[in-house]
Amino acid sequence: MSVWSWAVVVLLACLLAPPSAGAAVLLVQPQTLEPGQPALVRVCRTGKTSHARLSFAGREWRLWRGSDGCLYGVLPVDLGVRPGHYLLRIKDGSRQLAAARLAVRARDYGVRRITVDPKFMELTPEQLAWYKRDVAAIKAAYARTAAQRLWRGGFRRPLGGKVVGPFGRRSLINGQERSPHGGVDLRAKKGEPIRAVAAGRVVMLRDTFFGGKMIILDHGQALYSRYLHLSAALVRPGQKVARGQVIGRVGATGRVTGPHLHFDVRFGGARVDPLGWIKLSGRLAEMLGDK
Numbered sequence: 001m002s003v004w005s006w007a008v009v010v011l012l013a014c015l016l017a018p019p020s021a022g023a024a025v026l027l028v029q030p031q032t033l034e035p036g037q038p039a040l041v042r043v044c045r046t047g048k049t050s051h052a053r054l055s056f057a058g059r060e061w062r063l064w065r066g067s068d069g070c071l072y073g074v075l076p077v078d079l080g081v082r083p084g085h086y087l088l089r090i091k092d093g094s095r096q097l098a099a100a101r102l103a104v105r106a107r108d109y110g111v112r113r114i115t116v117d118p119k120f121m122e123l124t125p126e127q128l129a130w131y132k133r134d135v136a137a138i139k140a141a142y143a144r145t146a147a148q149r150l151w152r153g154g155f156r157r158p159l160g161g162k163v164v165g166p167f168g169r170r171s172l173i174n175g176q177e178r179s180p181h182g183g184v185d186l187r188a189k190k191g192e193p194i195r196a197v198a199a200g201r202v203v204m205l206r207d208t209f210f211g212g213k214m215i216i217l218d219h220g221q222a223l224y225s226r227y228l229h230l231s232a233a234l235v236r237p238g239q240k241v242a243r244g245q246v247i248g249r250v251g252a253t254g255r256v257t258g259p260h261l262h263f264d265v266r267f268g269g270a271r272v273d274p275l276g277w278i279k280l281s282g283r284l285a286e287m288l289g290d291k
């Protein structure tokens with residue numbers, strides 16, 4: 001812990017917490033936030049807490065007790081959060097333990113401009129209905145999460161391939177703005193094994209219109225990973241999986257031009273850079289004393 005420099009964001013004194021609670025110390029790393037980049041949060045000297053949560057930009061996430069007695073959490077700044085200043089609050093029920101005003105600065109992830117025959121832009125009524133069913137199924141999967149943390153230790157990559165589609169890149173198709181890339185595309189050959197990035201449970205396995213064969217893993221407490229365009233799935237819905245377990249094989253199903261793996265991570269509804277998440281999860285595991 002001591003090797004990395006925590007940036008002291010705020011020393012919160014008596015202003016926001018009752019005097020009996022003492023002064024909680026809140027630290028956030030990195031200090032300046034960016035859309036899509038997760039930050040690590042540490043809160044010390046909170047006294048006894050049972051349900052401490054952090055709230056930011058209209059969403060809430062839980063905190064965990066570290067091996068040093070401090071509380072740790074991840075601030076998963078969603079890719080869609082607009083640059084500006086936001087209040088980070090640490091609460092235990094209705095009691096505020098600490099707060100800090102944090103800046104989110106703009107980050108340019110680049111733009112991809114594609115021109116396609118306009119006829120490929122239009123979906124048939126059947127395709128549109130399929131897509132709408134996918135959206136509902138994915139939403140339902142993201143609403144089913146285990147109350148406990150199912151993972152231990154840092155997350156790993158699902159496979160080794162080079163990034164061919166970076167996280168966050170905007171895409172303009174025939175000049176029309178589409179949603180930015182919410183995950184990473186990893187180069188891989190058809191049939192290559194895909195491994196679970198952390199322990200969890202299969203909450204969705206489905207043939208989707210855009211994403212092809214798709215697996216969603218729930219890692220508990222609203223943390224999910226998702227794997228798209230598979231040629232085969234080697235797990236069943238509801239199945240528990242271990243970190244590193246082969247869950248499927250790379251393919252080119254859905255609307256893609258060739259085989260690759262699209263992989264993404266969501267935490268409490270926030271879309272974060274999966275590679276940034278992997279990095280940060282290792283540090284979090286260290287703080288939590290995960291074996």
Ligand SMILES: [Zn+2]
Pocket residue numbers: 165181183184185262263
């Ligand atoms: Zn992708």
